Structure formats: C-alpha cells, structure tokens
Amino acid sequence: MSKDKSVVAMFAVDAAPRIKPSNYPEPFASRMQGREKRQLGDVFGLTNFGVNLTRLPPNSVSALRHEHSKQDEFIYILQGHPTLHTNEGRTQLSPGMCAGFKAGNGNAHNLVNETSDEVFYLEIGDRVAGDEGTYPDDDLMATQVQGTWKFTHKDGTPY
Amino acid sequence: MSKDKSVVAMFAVDAAPRIKPSNYPEPFASRMQGREKRQLGDVFGLTNFGVNLTRLPPNSVSALRHEHSKQDEFIYILQGHPTLHTNEGRTQLSPGMCAGFKAGNGNAHNLVNETSDEVFYLEIGDRVAGDEGTYPDDDLMATQVQGTWKFTHKDGTPY
Numbered sequence: 001m002s003k004d005k006s007v008v009a010m011f012a013v014d015a016a017p018r019i020k021p022s023n024y025p026e027p028f029a030s031r032m033q034g035r036e037k038r039q040l041g042d043v044f045g046l047t048n049f050g051v052n053l054t055r056l057p058p059n060s061v062s063a064l065r066h067e068h069s070k071q072d073e074f075i076y077i078l079q080g081h082p083t084l085h086t087n088e089g090r091t092q093l094s095p096g097m098c099a100g101f102k103a104g105n106g107n108a109h110n111l112v113n114e115t116s117d118e119v120f121y122l123e124i125g126d127r128v129a130g131d132e133g134t135y136p137d138d139d140l141m142a143t144q145v146q147g148t149w150k151f152t153h154k155d156g157t158p159y
Numbered sequence: 160m161s162k163d164k165s166v167v168a169m170f171a172v173d174a175a176p177r178i179k180p181s182n183y184p185e186p187f188a189s190r191m192q193g194r195e196k197r198q199l200g201d202v203f204g205l206t207n208f209g210v211n212l213t214r215l216p217p218n219s220v221s222a223l224r225h226e227h228s229k230q231d232e233f234i235y236i237l238q239g240h241p242t243l244h245t246n247e248g249r250t251q252l253s254p255g256m257c258a259g260f261k262a263g264n265g266n267a268h269n270l271v272n273e274t275s276d277e278v279f280y281l282e283i284g285d286r287v288a289g290d291e292g293t294y295p296d297d298d299l300m301a302t303q304v305q306g307t308w309k310f311t312h313k314d315g316t317p318y
Contacts, residue, residue: 008243008245008247008250008258009243009250009252009256009257009258010257010258011253011256011257012235012256012257013255040233040235040257040259041231041233041259043259044259044260044261045259045261045264046231046233046259046261047231047261048208048230048231048262048285048287049207049208049233049283049285051233051235051257051259051283071207072200072205072206072207072208074199074200074203074205074208074210074283076199076210076235076281084167084168086167088167091167091168093168094170096170096171096172097168097169097170097171098168098169098170098171098199098210099168099169099203100199100200100202100203100204100205101203102203102204102205102206105204122235122281124208124210124233124283126207126208126285128207
C-alpha cells in the first residue's frame, strides 16, 4: 500500500493485505500459503522500519526458520497461540506475549500456527542496509541488493 | 532492564517498568506523572529500534506534543481510548487502531488519556543517529548527543 498522507490513524485490520504473498522462490513460496501481511508502517510512509499485522490461519507459518545478520526483529501476539520455533526448541505463545530477535545472534526463528484457530500478531523489523538472511533448515540464502532481497541456493547458484 | 539472554518470549506486562519516569527537565517531567513504560526491545537486546509497552492512567499523556527530525514512530492501541493530538486536531483511538509518524514531516503528536479508564499501547521508534525533537507547544528543544538526549530552551540556553 502506498503512503496516504490523509490517514491520521486507522484500524490495522482495515489496511489492504500485501499483494505478493511471498518473496521466496519455489518451493518455499508455496509453504507460505495462507499467511497474510498488512504493511502498516507503509500506510504512514515510514521507511526506517516496517510494522506488519500478520494473520496466520491454522497450519500456516510466519516464514522459513531464519535469522538476520543486521536486522533486529520483534513480535507481539494479538490473538491466538502460535508456536515459536528457535534453536532452543518450541515455545507456545499467547496473546500479550512478545519476543525479540537480535540481529546476528545466530538464533533462527519462525512462528507456526499448530492450532485450529487464527493467529494475529505484529512483527517489526528495521531496514539496515546490507542485511543477510540465513535459513538453517533449508537450502536457501538471502542477500539484500539495493534494498531488494536476492535468494540463492547455499552454494550461491540461483533459483 | 538489561538484556537477559535466557528470555525466549514473555508476557509484555511482566517486563519491569522503566525506573526513570521521564528524561524531560522540569517543569515538563512532572507532566508525565502516571505514565509507565516497559522497554520490551531492551529485554531481548534489540538496539536498532525500541518497543515500549506504555500505560497511561486517566489524565496522563504519552509525551509533550513533539516531532522527530530523523526517527520514525509507530503506535498500536491495545486497550482503552486515548486521544491523538496532531497538527490536524484530535482523533479518538480505540483498541486495534494504529498510527505512524514519519520523521521530518512536521506533524507534532502526542496521546492524551482523557477517559476514566487505563490505556495500554505499543510504541516503536528507531534509533537513527543525530535525531532532534521539536515541541511546538512548549519552550523546549531536544538534540541527541552521542545517544543521549540534551534538552534546552528554544534559544539554546540550558534548563
């Protein structure tokens, strides 16, 4: 959604969902099926960080399990009980819970909705240049080239 | 609160409130009475941006009405009905509503709890160097010197 200068405030659920469901190449993009992101920061023209309202229907995931080299991330659970997967294992979350992922700490993470109810959460990430994404469970690596993510196999060959 | 590497996730309300209620000099610090900030990003060692869970009891305010030269800000209302004051006037907010404040756009803002119920909201701001704060309603200006806010009168004389 492009910036609308006339918006002072809005209900987050009224923001339009992102049109492109995933930036991953296949076969990973299809694994994101059902996930829906509303890019709230963009509505207000923010550029230093992004804030998404993300909806995970049952059996969907937030992302491949990953960590960033430079981007800090933070999540706050609004509704439902997703499971946080990290290097340390599984942690069931509830509304009002939060977690943060410091760039470069090596702890890869994602959220999985293993319940039969919807999950809604806020996710925040900054936009430091030169970020890289690491995916311990998948043959994928991501590098930022002029603000756009480029995905390759771990040996550098393209998808 | 300092970083605790053992925390994977937590209930936001379980974070300890910030000890120093306000960084403003008097007479402005006293106007922040009642406001309570839980610095959630710090719990997880985040440094690129901050995330606070802020509680506003009745008749309290989020901050002096202000704008930042470099820091983007975003708020998400969790509970209660604060009034957002901007250059454009007053907007009553409700749970599930959000607003963003793009750095340098000249639109000064704060939240005022004009109700008889508590307000809880998330506030997010990045930490771009060289930020300045402008306060259209008060004889105050703020400049960041090596990560610490320095407050003066608008003519530059110290408080």
